[in-house]
Structures are given as structure tokens and as C-alpha cells.
Amino acid sequence: MAEPARLGSGAAGASPLDALPRIAARGAPAPADFAAIVAAGMPVVIKGLIGDWVALAAGRHSPGRLNAYLAGMDRGMPVPLMEAPARAEARFAYRADMREFTFTKRNVPLREALARIEALTGQDGAPTAAIQMLPLADAMPGFVRQNPMPLLPADAGPKLWLGGAVKTQTHNDRDHNLACVIAGHRRFLLFPPDQVANLYVGPLDNPPPLSLVDPETPDHDRFPRFGEAMAAARIAFLEPGDALFIPRYWWHHVTSLDPYNAMVNYWWGPPAGEGEEPNNAFLAALLALKHLPPGERAYWQAMFAAHVFGEPEISAGHIPEALRGALGTMRPADRAALRQKIAAAFRK
Secondary structure (H helix, E strand, O other), rough: OOOOOOOOOOOOOOOHHHHOOOEEEOOOOOHHHHHHHHHHOOOEEEEEOOOOOOHHHHHHHOOHHHHHHHHHOOOOOOOEEEEEEEHHEEOEEOOOOOOOOOOOEEEEEEHHHHHHHHHHHHOOOOOOOEEEEEHHHHHHHHHHHHHHOOOOOOOEEEEEEEOOOOOEEEEOOOOOEEEEEEEEOEEEEEOOHHHHHHHEOOOOOOOOOOOOOOOOOOOOOOOOHHHHHHHHOOOEEEOOEEEEEEEEOEEEEEOOOOOOOEEEEEEEEOOOOOOOOOHHHHHHHHHHHHHOOOOHHHHHHHHHHHHHOOOOHHHHOOHHHOOOOHHHOOOOHHHHHHHHHHHHHHHH
């Protein structure tokens, strides 16, 4: 398979988004420095992070070389192949009714998926196909050994994203994300977590919830608050070998700028205790609080502001430490007892 002509390489002027402020960039960090980056909670481009990867050398040579490299490690595990028709214009997003997505998903052998992507690459009016979220530790353990990531915990397994010039609609992740480009160029449009109300996100029960707004051609009449989100937006361009750290909950719209693109990403974060996943608490709050009368909602809003999101010494500093209970520092036994109490309440 010959090297296709590029659609873009992240050069300014290709899109209205390119003029946005850039995410800060730096060189590859030591593990301790990377821990400080994660703790700071801001996106960072890491130039040349995977410069010594075998997969990167294959991707820089040609799409055919990278495909052959991957196929040579195939263990026969089916891979998830997504495909969007030409009318979707390469956007992986909602359909008009928001009940389904513009793409279909089927599991096929790796070589079949690679052949399908190769056949569609660079073809005018063709569907857009991509392998997405393939767990490499299971499908290609040799890849993990040959392309290590020492900055992350061993259980942060890499996932492969490979295909055409896909535009993935704005979404976010519940874990930290390290996205590493091995072929093609990618543009990431990022929004801070607090912009959720300005992004017009779709149904939460049809995961992943996506923004309804096309950021390149936004309908400001339909989505009047989107301009506020754009005022807070930042942009990042990744070349082969580069990586982007995206803190959990940051919203991101991803554009693969070339006819053929490949990326490996890692999701990780501190594990929640049993029953302590924040999304579960959020769903429980929707169930219990959303439909209360206004006065009661105001009470619980104040309680959350004071005791969940406020400073502990302001909200509970007047109570002796031994008597603070859930408002103070809980021991493991205290947390377990509280989990049991909550679980019993929901079983009633």
C-alpha cells in the first residue's frame, strides 16, 4: 500500500479552529515529572514521547508497513471495526434522532479490518472505516512488549485506533487519557470540564454522551451558548511520535487529518472504592434531587456546596474531629459502614 497524500498536517489555516490558543508543549518527562503533570490537571502535549517505538518506525515508513507489522502479531482475536457511510462526512456522531450513531460496529478478523481500511483509504465518496479501542494487551501482547510506556501503571493497557480521516464528536473520559500518535496527524479541540452546559451534550444513557455541535460549522441559533465554550477552548496538533495528556473529564473533539491514521491511547486513574464511582453518585443525585420542589433543591445545592465541594475547615471546623463522621477523615472501616448504609437504603 503506497503512502497516500495527506489531507493535512496540523498547519494553521486549514480550519477556523486552528487559530485557537495552543495547549502547552514540552519534551518527554521523567516519571516523577509526569506525575506532577497529572497532578496539575491541565492538558499537555509531550513531543516525541514514543520516538523509540517499533510501531512508530513502521508508521513513519508507510501505512502498508504498519499494517504488516500489526498483522504479524495477530492472535486471531476479533477486532471492533467502525464504519460510517459517505453521507456522514467522516463524522462519528449521533444520527438526527440521537437514538443511534452515524457509524455501525462489527467484530471482524484483524486482517479483514486492515484490508477494508486500506481499500477505502483516499477513495472519494467512500465510507470511512476505523478500528477503535482495540485492547492490545489481549489482541497483540507482542505490541505491548515492543512498545513500552514506562510513565504509566502496568495495568493501563494500550488501545489501538487506526483508520481513515475520522472526526470524533466532542466527548470526555472518566479516566486520564494519554494519546500517542504513530501514523498521520491529529488535531484535538479541548474544552475544560466546566463547559458542559455550553456543549449541548446528548443523552447520558446512550454512551458515550456526545456534544451535538459541529465545532467547525456551529449552528449558533440552535446552540447559542456554544460561543462561551469556544472562548475557553484550546487546540493541540500531534505529529507521529507525539502524545497528549488529557486529564479526566476534559471534553475533546478529535480529527484525524490524514487519509490513514493510527494512534495508541491509555486510560488510567486511581480505582474507586466499592460503590464509590463518582458517576454512580451523580446518577443517584439525579434520581433523588432533580425533581424536588425548588426550595428543597436549593437546600441540597447548598449542602453539596458546603460539604462536598467546600473547604472542610469552613463547613465542619467547628466540630471536634472525633465527632465529624462523614464530614471528616473516614477510616476504611467507616467508609465500609457508610457504603453498607447507602446500599441498604437503595434496597428498600
